[in-house]
Amino acid sequence: MKKRLVSAFLCTVLISAMAAGCGNKNTSEQASNNGEENSGGEVTISYACWDSNQAKLLETVADEFEKENPNIKIDIQVNGWDDYWTGLEAAATGGSLPDTFWMHSNNIYYYGSNDQLLDLTDYIEKSDSVDLADYPEGLGQIYNIDGKQYAVPKDYDTIALWYNKTLFDEAKLSYPDETWTWDTLKDAAKKLTKDDGSQYGFCAGLHNQEGYYNFVYQNGGKIITDDKKSGYDDEKTVQGIEEYFSFVKDGLSPEIYDDQARAEAMQNGLCAMGLFGSWNLSGFAETEFMTKNFDCAVLPSANDGTRSTIFNGLGNAISATTEHPDEAWKWVEYLSSKEGQERQAELGTAISAYNGTADKFAEAYPMFNTKCYIDMVDYAQIRPYSNQTSVWEDKAYEILKGAYAGKEDTKAACEKTAKMMNEALGAE
Amino acid sequence: MRRDYRRIFGKEWNTVKKVSKKTRNEWYWGWFMVAPTILGLIVLNIIPIFQTLYLSFFKSGAFGKGNIFVGLDNYKRMLSDGQVWHAVKNTIEYTCMVVPVTIVIALLMAVALNGKLKGKGIYRTIYFVPMVAAPAAVTMVWKWLYNSQYGLINHVLNKLGMDSVNWIDDPRVALISISIIGIWSTIGYSMVLLLAGLQEIPRDYYEASDIDGASKVKQFFSITVPLVSPTLFFVLVTSIITAMQVFDVIYMMIDVTSPSYDSTVSLVYLFYNNSFKYSDKGYGSAIVMLLLMIIMVITVIQTKLQKKWVNYM
Structure with a gap:
């Protein structure tokens, strides 16, 4: 009798523990995706996002980038909005964030102020192709915490x-x-x-x-x-x-x-x-x-x-723990450059943030009155955060x-x- | 089966003082063989339990750093949080709906499949399939069946001249919809366990009672149920524990924005939301400790009550 009681008790404890244990799963999976290096001195940079429609188009951008930079491979990872943030937090806690990923105004402070993101201020200063003055001011400001820039604007939406x-x-x-x-x-x-x-x-x-x-x-x-x-x-x-x-x-x-x-x-x-x-x-x-x-x-x-209209912009961020910060920056730099931004607009990924490239986005969807989205920016209100x-x-x-x-x-x-x-x- | 184990245990217990070298050697081998499992349990289950308990006394900082000790604050907050008590009620209601129905149906089906039935192998497989399918995928399919506008179930109801039911968003119905999925997906597993239990029952009892002129129903209640009761007990305990931890179905089907969220949220779902959605892992841990306490109390009561109805042959 006593033995059975003990075993039933143990049973209870064990099974209940599964609930507690499940948080760790994501971390280990993400870790194995991370920092993979191919044999030929190639570096794989992971790029996480939450929109599968955009991911398909970004695949094209990544292919073009890989052609120009044969030693870098881009691995795009898509997760739905909710799972994206749950997974990202678990990955951050376990120290295995993707190398580069999308940032949102909702979460920038949480990640930026807790040292999870690479400070890009110096990179931007040294870069020939990225200058924050080329983006709408409010957008760049979202990703700036105490003078440190943690992400470069990717797009905006209305x-x-x-x-x-x-x-x-x-x-x-x-x-x-x-x-x-x-x-x-x-x-x-x-x-x-x-x-x-x-x-x-x-x-x-x-x-x-x-x-x-x-x-x-x-x-x-x-x-x-x-x-x-x-x-x-x-x-x-x-x-x-x-x-x-x-x-x-x-x-x-x-x-x-x-x-x-x-x-x-x-x-x-x-x-x-x-x-x-x-x-x-x-x-x-x-x-x-x-x-x-x-x-x-x-x-x-x-x-x-x-x-x-509610106005928001995403940013491209780099993990503070990435093993290849320079390669990761190269990718983000390309995405943020005039050329990269124009390419994304042409493909119709999203309304590119780079000043003057938005009209190309309207041309990508001629079947709709796409321009109305861009026209509304004049009186748009940044999404409260x-x-x-x-x-x-x-x-x-x-x-x-x-x-x-x-x-x-x-x-x-x-x-x-x-x-x-x-x-x-x-x-x- | 049980009886044999008890004998073995009893014997070894009595002879503990004078163990021969050979027996001792056997023990070492025994420990060696189970070591991987025990190690796995310790690393994956037992240590996390204590970590969870530890975490429940803290206000968790960002990314697992900078936790602040707050003593019993999380527990105090929990006691005054209406949502936690909703969750306790929902979890218990869910268990009360799923477990009895599952066990009754599983037992009846096990008895049917234990008899002489053509193609019972196929039936066994069919009933077991839901257990093998991934719960998330299963729930997606059910979600479509339940869809209030285009779902198959409402379509059939309309064809029969009945009104559509809002299976997912109606707070009064949602928990029942979830229970149906729960029952559907666990019947097979319970059935297979019970079937194994039924096969332990010697046929002589049935033959003897046949000669005495007992009816099938009488046989079921006087022979089958008492003799399968050890397995039934095991199925009952594990089913209740699994039901108390219901999460994936609710998580996949009911979003926090749904009006039926309050009437369906289970303790594990609430734990998940607090820990991972609202990044409050300390509070989430406290909720899980509450669940652990509830399950423990229920299980202890069950083990106490078992001598009233469980027959070990």
């Missing part, structure tokens, strides 16, 4: 309004343009919604960057204030969120919580309009249904004419979703979010 031309033609409505306001949007959404639930006018999924953030800033509200406090309890912020959520409450939009489901709702013809970032273009251009039926336009303004953005950003979803579904008062939920966010900001 959000535009996508609409299904066929459904607009059926309803005999004119297409969205720069004269549209919140009211026009709502009217059109009402006319495009069918009572039997087979078609909705608008796709207002629960999403910040491709969703309510745009409405908040159009309304003059703020997600985070200049002195790093939450803006969720600002009346104008609440109004913006209320306006966005109202599409669901009025039955003009389905309730969508899943990121992928938003694009599906458009591609299935369920929704006639929706907000999507410029990084979706390569994916959209591949679907025949989208190229045939869809186009994009600048975001509608608030009723008082205020315009805004703090030192540890991801902590409060996802928790905000957890709190707001009740209000989104109409089960809770939006104002009360926003105040709760503000409280949570201020606590998180205070702990940073």
